[in-house]
Amino acid sequence: MATEEKVLSTPMKRGEKSRRKLLSAARKLFVERGYHDTRPQDISREAGVGHGTFYLHFADKRECFVSFVDEAQVELQREVERYSHDVDGFEERLRAVFEAVLKYAVANPGVLTAAMADPDLIGSPSGKHIPIVDRWVANWKAFFDVSKENGRIDPTIDTAVLACAIVGQLNALCIFAQKTGASADRIIDTLARAFLNGITPQQD
Amino acid sequence: MATEEKVLSTPMKRGEKSRRKLLSAARKLFVERGYHDTRPQDISREAGVGHGTFYLHFADKRECFVSFVDEAQVELQREVERYSHDVDGFEERLRAVFEAVLKYAVANPGVLTAAMADPDLIGSPSGKHIPIVDRWVANWKAFFDVSKENGRIDPTIDTAVLACAIVGQLNALCIFAQKTGASADRIIDTLARAFLNGITPQQD
Amino acid sequence: MATEEKVLSTPMKRGEKSRRKLLSAARKLFVERGYHDTRPQDISREAGVGHGTFYLHFADKRECFVSFVDEAQVELQREVERYSHDVDGFEERLRAVFEAVLKYAVANPGVLTAAMADPDLIGSPSGKHIPIVDRWVANWKAFFDVSKENGRIDPTIDTAVLACAIVGQLNALCIFAQKTGASADRIIDTLARAFLNGITPQQD
Amino acid sequence: MATEEKVLSTPMKRGEKSRRKLLSAARKLFVERGYHDTRPQDISREAGVGHGTFYLHFADKRECFVSFVDEAQVELQREVERYSHDVDGFEERLRAVFEAVLKYAVANPGVLTAAMADPDLIGSPSGKHIPIVDRWVANWKAFFDVSKENGRIDPTIDTAVLACAIVGQLNALCIFAQKTGASADRIIDTLARAFLNGITPQQD
DNA sequence: TATGAATGAGCATTCATTCAT
DNA sequence: CATGAATGAATGCTCATTCAT
Numbered sequence: 001m002a003t004e005e006k007v008l009s010t011p012m013k014r015g016e017k018s019r020r021k022l023l024s025a026a027r028k029l030f031v032e033r034g035y036h037d038t039r040p041q042d043i044s045r046e047a048g049v050g051h052g053t054f055y056l057h058f059a060d061k062r063e064c065f066v067s068f069v070d071e072a073q074v075e076l077q078r079e080v081e082r083y084s085h086d087v088d089g090f091e092e093r094l095r096a097v098f099e100a101v102l103k104y105a106v107a108n109p110g111v112l113t114a115a116m117a118d119p120d121l122i123g124s125p126s127g128k129h130i131p132i133v134d135r136w137v138a139n140w141k142a143f144f145d146v147s148k149e150n151g152r153i154d155p156t157i158d159t160a161v162l163a164c165a166i167v168g169q170l171n172a173l174c175i176f177a178q179k180t181g182a183s184a185d186r187i188i189d190t191l192a193r194a195f196l197n198g199i200t201p202q203q204d
Numbered sequence: 205m206a207t208e209e210k211v212l213s214t215p216m217k218r219g220e221k222s223r224r225k226l227l228s229a230a231r232k233l234f235v236e237r238g239y240h241d242t243r244p245q246d247i248s249r250e251a252g253v254g255h256g257t258f259y260l261h262f263a264d265k266r267e268c269f270v271s272f273v274d275e276a277q278v279e280l281q282r283e284v285e286r287y288s289h290d291v292d293g294f295e296e297r298l299r300a301v302f303e304a305v306l307k308y309a310v311a312n313p314g315v316l317t318a319a320m321a322d323p324d325l326i327g328s329p330s331g332k333h334i335p336i337v338d339r340w341v342a343n344w345k346a347f348f349d350v351s352k353e354n355g356r357i358d359p360t361i362d363t364a365v366l367a368c369a370i371v372g373q374l375n376a377l378c379i380f381a382q383k384t385g386a387s388a389d390r391i392i393d394t395l396a397r398a399f400l401n402g403i404t405p406q407q408d
Numbered sequence: 409m410a411t412e413e414k415v416l417s418t419p420m421k422r423g424e425k426s427r428r429k430l431l432s433a434a435r436k437l438f439v440e441r442g443y444h445d446t447r448p449q450d451i452s453r454e455a456g457v458g459h460g461t462f463y464l465h466f467a468d469k470r471e472c473f474v475s476f477v478d479e480a481q482v483e484l485q486r487e488v489e490r491y492s493h494d495v496d497g498f499e500e501r502l503r504a505v506f507e508a509v510l511k512y513a514v515a516n517p518g519v520l521t522a523a524m525a526d527p528d529l530i531g532s533p534s535g536k537h538i539p540i541v542d543r544w545v546a547n548w549k550a551f552f553d554v555s556k557e558n559g560r561i562d563p564t565i566d567t568a569v570l571a572c573a574i575v576g577q578l579n580a581l582c583i584f585a586q587k588t589g590a591s592a593d594r595i596i597d598t599l600a601r602a603f604l605n606g607i608t609p610q611q612d
Numbered sequence: 613m614a615t616e617e618k619v620l621s622t623p624m625k626r627g628e629k630s631r632r633k634l635l636s637a638a639r640k641l642f643v644e645r646g647y648h649d650t651r652p653q654d655i656s657r658e659a660g661v662g663h664g665t666f667y668l669h670f671a672d673k674r675e676c677f678v679s680f681v682d683e684a685q686v687e688l689q690r691e692v693e694r695y696s697h698d699v700d701g702f703e704e705r706l707r708a709v710f711e712a713v714l715k716y717a718v719a720n721p722g723v724l725t726a727a728m729a730d731p732d733l734i735g736s737p738s739g740k741h742i743p744i745v746d747r748w749v750a751n752w753k754a755f756f757d758v759s760k761e762n763g764r765i766d767p768t769i770d771t772a773v774l775a776c777a778i779v780g781q782l783n784a785l786c787i788f789a790q791k792t793g794a795s796a797d798r799i800i801d802t803l804a805r806a807f808l809n810g811i812t813p814q815q816d
Numbered sequence: 817t818a819t820g821a822a823t824g825a826g827c828a829t830t831c832a833t834t835c836a837t
Numbered sequence: 838c839a840t841g842a843a844t845g846a847a848t849g850c851t852c853a854t855t856c857a858t
Contacts, residue, residue: 015838036240039831041841050840052835061832117321154397154405161377161386161394162403168376169369176368190365193358198402199366201358218858219821244849254823259850422837423842444648448828458844463829525729562805562813569802570811572788573781580780581773590773598773601766606810607774609766627817651852653820662819664856673853 019057021047026068031110035065035117069132072108072115079104090152093143095192098170102184105174112174137163166195223261225251230272235314239269239321273336276312276319283308294356297347299396302374306388309378316378341367370399427465429455434476439518443473443525477540480516480523487512498560501551503600506578510592513582520582545571574603631669633659638680643722647677647729681744684720684727691716702764705755707804710782714796717786724786749775778807 025046029038040061044051058064083100084093105112116133140163147153153162173187229250233242244258244265251257262268287304288297309316320337344367351357357366377391397403433454437446448462448469455461466472491508492501513520524541548571555561561570581595637658641650652673656663670676695712696705717724728745752775759765765774785799 018839040833041831044841051842052833052840053838055833056838151405153403154401156393157398157403158390158394160384161380161391162398164376164380165373165395165398168372168374170372172368172372172375173365176365180364182365186362187365189360190362191369194361194366194369194399194402196402196404197358198398198400199357199361200400201355222821243847255825256823256851257821260821265849426842447826459846460830460844461842464842469828559813561811562809564801565806565811566798566802568792569785569788569794569799570806572784573803573806576780576782576784577777578780580776580783584773584776588772594770595773597768598770599777602769602774602777602810603806604810604812605766606806606808607765607769608808609763630818652854653852656820663821664819664854665817667854668817 015056018047018049018053021049022054022057022064023067023071026064027071027111030065030068031114034114040064069115072111073132073135075108076101076104076112090147090150091192091196094195095188098188098191099184101170102173102177102187106177106184109178112171113178116171133167136167139163140166219260222251222253222257225253226258226261226268227271227275230268231275231315234269234272235318238318244268273319276315277336277339279312280305280308280316294351294354295396295400298399299392302392302395303388305374306377306381306391310381310388313382316375317382320375337371340371343367344370423464426455426457426461429457430462430465430472431475431479434472435479435519438473438476439522442522448472477523480519481540481543483516484509484512484520498555498558499600499604502603503596506596506599507592509578510581510585510595514585514592517586520579521586524579541575544575547571548574627668630659630661630665633661634666634669634676635679635683638676639683639723642677642680643726646726652676681727684723685744685747687720688713688716688724702759702762703804703808706807707800710800710803711796713782714785714789714799718789718796721790724783725790728783745779748779751775752778 022043025043026038029042029046033042040054041051043064044054047053054064058067080097080100083103084096087093087096101112137160141159144153144157144159144162148155148157148159153159169191173191176182177184177187226247229247230242233246233250237246245255247268248255248258258268262271284301284304287307288300291297291300305316341364345363348357348361348363348366352359352361352363357363373395377395380386381388381391430451434446434451437450437454441450449459451472452459452462462472466475488505488508491511492504495501495504509520545568549567552561552565552567552570556563556565556567561567577599581599584590585592585595634655637655638650641654641658645654652666653663655676656666659665666676670679692709692712695715696708699705699708713724749772753771756765756769756771756774760767760769760771765771781803785803788794789796789799
């Protein structure tokens, strides 16, 4: 029977396939041309569906962008968990997260940058921005707070500042990695050392 | 006497005054609403001049934005020089620059953020972006290279990565400072310590 | 029945109807007000479609004008062929073409004139002009060349000059016919006689 | 005395010089770029005067164009009179006028064409057009009427049609001469023969 | 008389969104 | 669910004309 067969071969609702194609096309175009130079029509054409179909799956262009961001967010989170899964120790975990983020950035060029670029007003006080950055900052802060309690972090350090700084760093370095083609490992080395021990020469 | 005063204080060409008003209005609106939500007409109205006057001074909207960025760039540079003018020593200079940037960011909320947000495509590989970020990264790298030669920086550190990271940090922290209202001094303390000595507890 | 009739008489794609309405409106307005005094918006309104629909069918205003010219060209060509279809003899053919052109001009007042008026630069050396005139001149020249070989035209006559002159004449007379309301037949009489035998009195 | 000196050296009002420069610039630009692509500002710049000066001499852009047309008209008239001054006989006079017009057209490329191209609506029934064409047609008609009375023209010929046709021919041939670089003499030969004797072979 | 900065209505064109099919 | 023609408010920009200097 047709329905059953469909369910067996592709266990997704009829429309789900269009949605996937649209999201995939959206990711490609948002990354390549940016939010403002990408029209819903472009996305639909790239996805190979009719223009009207776009609005069957997204209330508007912005919601499509948010979906793209969410997808990237989930993917990155998965990577972070994969890299830091069975890693113990503060420094090792830190390094593992750096690795997850940078390798994801290299493997998905432009995605993180595009996802963090608010289409309307980046980092503006208007509060309209997509809270992906805030979420990440919050995650880092929580991690640092725990580490601070465990004595792994200098108690005079302000963890909120630290969390914010590290997100800024990673964001900048993702662009850097992609632009210069520098190996993720090399970046991670410098970043981890500087972050953990500072940039002044080590005297031991 | 009015005429005399005018001549003495601002011997300004007729058109220069409009340009100032336009740039000032542009700064206000680009910061408040972002590039894409600011129409040349809005800028003109805010400046109190006719719509056509805008195009007497800027070839197009983008050139106006670039002028705004240049202005901010010059102002910030001036602050950095003022703060680090007669400061000796690596750590002191570093701290002075942090101070200059963060205090400028607090005094001019949103300006640096808006100036670094490329209207068309942020950090994209398309190369269309306004190179303010690249310039800053280059400046920092030069500074770190010298410091490295002088033995003030761990020789295994990659200065390009470092320069990029610090710009990312400062950018993020400017937003943070403005959003949370955290005192610049508090941020600088954490930032400088982390940067110089790392975030791990100091054992002396 | 309406549906059936539609299918039978005009099995027209959805968009084709708009295009027809737009072209028809464009013809009316280009003729009445000229290219420069006709806005795409006027054409859309006259056609009873939205402003944006115009750009669904024409890349820009100029392409719309070119389409209008092409349409007129095709119509006129059809008339010329109809009139000269089963006409033999040089003089008879010439007269038939005169008749076709002038009657078309009278039946479609202003169309030929508007179509020959290049919107950007009439007859200029810049080469931007719409080559309808060139095409007509070329057609006439070919006709005269054949007639010359057949001994129907004075061999000392330069057919290129002749072709150009006749197009100029016809163009001017189309305007004349329309403006003065002179009967096409009367014009054709004088024109044919002058062209064939010259304007000097016939002595036989 | 200053005034007297001025009068002696340049017997023209102060402003007359600007006017000349403007008209000369206008002619150049109207011919090169056409009416609609020539801004008053372009004319002023080309003339080397301030933009405001334009409106000191012309009420508006259109009046400037009309002045340009008038100037060309006067020049051409002078040429026609020069060529046909002491010429007797109908055919000789006709030929002389052809010569005057075509040689003027070759010597002043584009001027006649630009002058006859009504900026607003060429040959339209709206009546807005500059009446240079009408004037010429009227002149020709008067000439033909006299010639007809003198028995130099076939009495069955409609002189109004003839006058219109000849203006159309000349206009087209001016463009032709300029575009193909054909010698004026060659054109005149064909034109005069066709006009006087018709294009059919002469049997004598 | 001369200037050129200023004006703002007007233009061609775009694009997020809707809706009849 | 899917389509793509249709929409019209909105945009960036131009340009004939004015007017304070």
